[in-house]
Amino acid sequence: MHDKQVAPDRVRELYADLGAQNKVFVDLACSSHNAMWERNHLLLFRASLEFLTQGTVNGAKTGMLKLGYPGKTDSQ
Secondary structure, eight states, X not given: OOOSSSOHHHHHXXXXXXXXXXXXXXXXTTXXXXXXXXXXXXXXXXHHHHHHHHSOBTTBXXXXXXXXXXXXXXXX
């Protein structure tokens, strides 16, 4: 949402164009292009680790997930 280097619509287009069966799009709250140094960085790290080791994010093998938004059930 706050990324000023890459338009969010372009990222969604890239996700849609990927031919992989297992792919998860993570919409990380309050984040910019430099999410790894921002407030919700641990959510990004956990999601990345889970996807690399298990092929899922919060148990999902595919789809779009919102992490770090108020009222959501993620861990931060």
